[in-house]
Amino acid sequence: MRVTLKNTIVAGLVASAAAFGGTALAQNVRIGFHVPLTGFAASDGMSAMRGAELAVEQINAAGGVNGRKIELVVQDDQARADQAVPLANKYVGEGLKLMVSGSFSAPTRAAASVFQAAQIPYISAYAIHPDITRAGNYVFRTAFTGEVQGRAAAKVAGDLLKKKKVTLVTLNNDFGQSLAAGFKEAAGKFGVQVVSEYTFGMQDRQFGSIVASVRKDNPEVIFLVGYYFNGGPLVAQLRAAGIKAQIIGTEGFDSQHFLDIVKGAGEGLIVATALDRGTKSTATRKFIDDFEAKYKTAADMIAASTHTAVNVAAEAVRRAGPTDSAKIRSAIAGLKDFEVAAGRLSFNELGESYKPAQIQIIRDGKYHHFATIDDPVLLAPPVK
Amino acid sequence: MYYAELLLVGIVWGCTYAMMALGLTLVYGLLRILHVAQATIFTLGAYTGLLVANHVGSLPLAFLAAALLAGVVGPLVYRVVYEPILDKPPFVALVASIGILVAMEDGFRLLFGPYGMPFSDNSFSTVTYSIGGAHLNLVQLWMIVAAVVLISAFAVFATRTRAGVAWRATVSEPAMASSFGIDVQRVRYLNFFIASLLAGVAGLLVGLLNNLVEPGMGSVISYKGLAIIVLGGLGNVPGTLVASLVLGIVESFGTVFLDKIMDRDAIAFLFLIVVLMIRPHGLLARH
Numbered sequence: 001m002r003v004t005l006k007n008t009i010v011a012g013l014v015a016s017a018a019a020f021g022g023t024a025l026a027q028n029v030r031i032g033f034h035v036p037l038t039g040f041a042a043s044d045g046m047s048a049m050r051g052a053e054l055a056v057e058q059i060n061a062a063g064g065v066n067g068r069k070i071e072l073v074v075q076d077d078q079a080r081a082d083q084a085v086p087l088a089n090k091y092v093g094e095g096l097k098l099m100v101s102g103s104f105s106a107p108t109r110a111a112a113s114v115f116q117a118a119q120i121p122y123i124s125a126y127a128i129h130p131d132i133t134r135a136g137n138y139v140f141r142t143a144f145t146g147e148v149q150g151r152a153a154a155k156v157a158g159d160l161l162k163k164k165k166v167t168l169v170t171l172n173n174d175f176g177q178s179l180a181a182g183f184k185e186a187a188g189k190f191g192v193q194v195v196s197e198y199t200f201g202m203q204d205r206q207f208g209s210i211v212a213s214v215r216k217d218n219p220e221v222i223f224l225v226g227y228y229f230n231g232g233p234l235v236a237q238l239r240a241a242g243i244k245a246q247i248i249g250t251e252g253f254d255s256q257h258f259l260d261i262v263k264g265a266g267e268g269l270i271v272a273t274a275l276d277r278g279t280k281s282t283a284t285r286k287f288i289d290d291f292e293a294k295y296k297t298a299a300d301m302i303a304a305s306t307h308t309a310v311n312v313a314a315e316a317v318r319r320a321g322p323t324d325s326a327k328i329r330s331a332i333a334g335l336k337d338f339e340v341a342a343g344r345l346s347f348n349e350l351g352e353s354y355k356p357a358q359i360q361i362i363r364d365g366k367y368h369h370f371a372t373i374d375d376p377v378l379l380a381p382p383v384k
Numbered sequence: 385m386y387y388a389e390l391l392l393v394g395i396v397w398g399c400t401y402a403m404m405a406l407g408l409t410l411v412y413g414l415l416r417i418l419h420v421a422q423a424t425i426f427t428l429g430a431y432t433g434l435l436v437a438n439h440v441g442s443l444p445l446a447f448l449a450a451a452l453l454a455g456v457v458g459p460l461v462y463r464v465v466y467e468p469i470l471d472k473p474p475f476v477a478l479v480a481s482i483g484i485l486v487a488m489e490d491g492f493r494l495l496f497g498p499y500g501m502p503f504s505d506n507s508f509s510t511v512t513y514s515i516g517g518a519h520l521n522l523v524q525l526w527m528i529v530a531a532v533v534l535i536s537a538f539a540v541f542a543t544r545t546r547a548g549v550a551w552r553a554t555v556s557e558p559a560m561a562s563s564f565g566i567d568v569q570r571v572r573y574l575n576f577f578i579a580s581l582l583a584g585v586a587g588l589l590v591g592l593l594n595n596l597v598e599p600g601m602g603s604v605i606s607y608k609g610l611a612i613i614v615l616g617g618l619g620n621v622p623g624t625l626v627a628s629l630v631l632g633i634v635e636s637f638g639t640v641f642l643d644k645i646m647d648r649d650a651i652a653f654l655f656l657i658v659v660l661m662i663r664p665h666g667l668l669a670r671h
Contacts, residue, residue, distance in 0.1 A: 038490060040600055042498035172647055198640065201647035203604045205594040208393030208524075209636045215519075216386045229500055233594040240510045241519050261502045261596050265510075 028071040029064070029322045031313050032091040034084065034111065035102035035306075040202070041079035043229070044302050047255065048102035048125065049074070050295055051303030051341075055310035058290065065318040072310075077103050081110040088114035096120065097325045098313050102306045105129035105174050112139045121316070121329045125309035126251075126302050129174050130382055133351040138329050140351040141381075142309045142342060144251075144274060146175060148379050150182020150225075152272040152357035153248050155378060157221045158190025160359070160371055161246060161270075165195050167219035169210060169226075169234065171252075172199040176225040179250055183223055186378065195219055200226070205233045211241045219245050227252045232261030239265035248272070255300035259365055266362045270370055274342045275304045276358035278369025287341035298366075308340040352381030389518035390636050396524045398632025399531035403586035404605055405612040405624045406535060407579025413555050413619035414575050417466060417477040418610060421484035422583050423602030425461075427492055429454040429584025430591035430601060431501075438504045447588060454584020458576040485606060492599035500598030509592060523592045530585055535625065538578060547574065555619075604649055611656040617666025627667050631655060 033052055036045035052072055060069045073096060077083045084107030091099060092114065099115055099122045101108040108127035115122035116136035124132050124139070128146040133139050144152075157163050168183065170176035176199065187194055196217045198210045214222060222238065222245050224231055231253050238247070239262075251273040259266060279285055287307055291299035315338060320327035333351070337344045343355035356374035360367040373379065404426060411419040433450035437443055465484060469476050511522040542548040553561040554571040562568045590605075591597040612631055616623030631652055638651040646654065663669060 038493070042493060042599075043500065046498050172643070199643045199647075200639070201649055204639075204648055205590075205596065205601075206397065207639075208396065209390050209639045212386060212389040212393060212519075213640050229596060229598060232502075233596055236509065236595055240512060240521050242512065257499045261500075263502075263506075263595075 028069050029098075029314075029317050030071050030073050030096055031310065031317075032075075032094075032096045032099040033072045033102055033306075033310075034075045034077045034087055034091075034099075034107065036079035036104065036107075037074075037076040039078035039080065041104055043257065044104070044227070045076075045079070045102070047300050047302040048306045050291070051125075051299075051306035051308075052100065052102055052310045054287070054291055054294060054303070055307040055314070057294075058286075059311070059314050065314050066321070068322065070310075070314055070317070077107045077111075079104045079107055081106040083107065084111040085114060087111070091115075092118040092120065097322060098317065098328055099123070100306070100309045100313055101125060101127060102309075103127060105132065108132050109135075112136075115139065119329075120325050121313075121332055123309045123312055123332070126305035128178060130178065133382075134384075137333075137351065138325075140312070140332055140347060140353070142312055142340075142345060142353050143305050144355075144357070144379075145352065145381060146178025147182030147185065148381060149250055149272055149357070150179040150184075151186035151378050152359070152373050153179070153223055153250060154183045154186035154190055154192055155373055155375070156248055156270060156272060156359055156371070157223065157246075158187065158192040161221065163220040163246060164191060164193055165219045166192050166221045166223055167195055167214055167217050167245075168197040168223050169214065170197070170199050170224070171226040171230065172201055175227075175252065179225045180223075192221075200230065200234070202227075202230065204230055207234045207237050210234070211237050211243070214238065214245075215241060215243055221246045221248055223248050225250050225252065228255050228258035228261065232258050235262045235269065236265045246270070251301040254360070254367070255302070256298040257300075259298075259362065259367075262362075263365070266365070269362045271360050271362075271367070272357050272373075273301050273360055274355065274358055275299065275301050275360075276343075276369055276372065277360060277367045281339060281343070283339045284341050284343070304341040308342040308345070311340045312338065312345065348381055348383055350381070350383050352383070354379065354381055385517040388516065390640065391633060392515070392518045392520060394633030394636030395629065396520075396527050396632070397635055398629035399527050400586055400590060401605070401608065401612055401632055402531050402535060402625050402628035403582045404609045405616070405628050406538070406621065407582050408609045409613040409616060409619055409621060409624040410575050410579050412613060413621075414572060415466065415470070415477075416474050418474070418481065419579070420478065420481040420606050420610065421461060421465075421488070422458075422579065422609065423606030424485055424488040425454045425458050425580045425583040426587035426590075426605060427488070427597075427599065427602040428457060429587035430597040431492060431496060432584070433588030434501055434503060434591055434597045438501075441505070443508070447585065450584045450588040451581045454587070455577045455581040458580020458583070459573040461580075462572060462576045485603065489599050489603065496599070498599065500596045500601075502595050502597075503592065506592060506595045509595060523589065527589050527593070530589060534582055534585065538582075541578075551575065608649070608652050611652050615656055615659055615667055617669045620666060620668060623666050623668035630667070 088111040105127040112135035249271040254273040316331035320331035359371040361370040429450040433446040436449040437446035508522040615627035
């Protein structure tokens, strides 16, 4: 008897929750968000998740879009392309009208063609592979492509620091190689000579032989491309071996975790990234402050990127309404100088965005503003 | 001098591999299990050491804790996971082992977060020595010393003590050893204790070298460890040690000279394929 009664109550509760939940959901604007919450990229996935959640919280606190709350429909893609396709099909099946990728290039590239075919607007927050936006006119990117970041770093080395001899040490995936390609492409323009090049793998944490080689080459600048978990140990090992050359890193190092690993060895290191700590932009300042207040840790580039992408999505819904994906697409494409955490965004015909590169330097264990490169020619995103 | 430095780096890597692979080959020799989950013990050692070092502030205590906890959990894995399936075909234990590795990687992630954790004081890796122009930091030196000391201690144990003789007897003739009154169960626990202790210490040393302890830090080294014990001739202890050193050195040079063609982790497996084509029974095989 007791069991039956308990079951009845539970069933009743579930039913009413479903009913209330159902009505609430119907009114919400649902934005799909796939992100690596487990697997090797889970750390970046957590930053991505936090940035997106903060954006939703802020937007809803300010009244939502057109009186409706926005809601993320989150799925874990493990940063794997083979997970991304079924997952993308699931989103399509659920009838979502708008998608944000909080993930790496491999899954984003794979999912992009699914969303393009289904004509669902898809915004890549920080995946950098050039093929992503080539999937079609429904695909957008709020981040820099790798080549653009690489060109910015070459300008830092040759133009801002007036150094000539550079050694490249880059991760052997699309991220590392597209940045290296951009750097080499622009190096000549700034009188920079690449004296040697080394690559390393995603799982490498010990770089003894690369460190020995860099010491032998004796460059003035070392351009390093990697993520915090391989770049951190690499920088520490270079400095421990007494190598004093200026190190220029990229957005992959733009996180508190990088600073925690390198500690003192990071002093003076410069990164080319999208998040300006010395910003005068209210959108960026609010993002940095609210992030720290909510998560008790410093904001990073990835969180800024997903925060940006969710805001772009919400703005498009504000302008076009939540139901017609073709109108939402046009609204995204039509954004001009839209102010977000990662700067002022405008999209070109390929769906790529232009924004200035933020050059930051580590002093006293924190990132500080060093320079801003606002050069629409040098940093022009690809158009085809 | 540059080449001497690469050689030295290779020896440090080789010592890391030796500490992992010795345990793998011991377990294989005794039970014919490919103990992939050894990498979980490696990561466990690193996390244990990091937590003790960061909260208590003593590195010797961190090493002790890492060695002991790893040494306890290893035999526990044997008792709980492997022992009930010993009569099944070997791949059953291998599947279970991979299962532990995958599950525990996410287990560490749930417990300690996905970002990995740095040591709050890791000044040791910045203390550098110059040996004939080649540079080595204190932790790299410890890695070599730990490998030499622990592996020598194991050699003394295996050849000079009663327990060591019992262990060797069990490896070569388990049924005979048992009928001569050797407690086979104890030998197996001892085997896992030694293997896990080595892995735990290696894990902490690698954590210190990287200044980063992360959930997935064991996955590459575990598969590489399997390649090494095959290279060494499965169950062959001296072969495994030689294979570890050779692979470390090949990788050290390969990272710099082959990096346009393949990644460091691919070198290990290419090397494995080449050696197996020339010497199918392993580097030190007699036939």
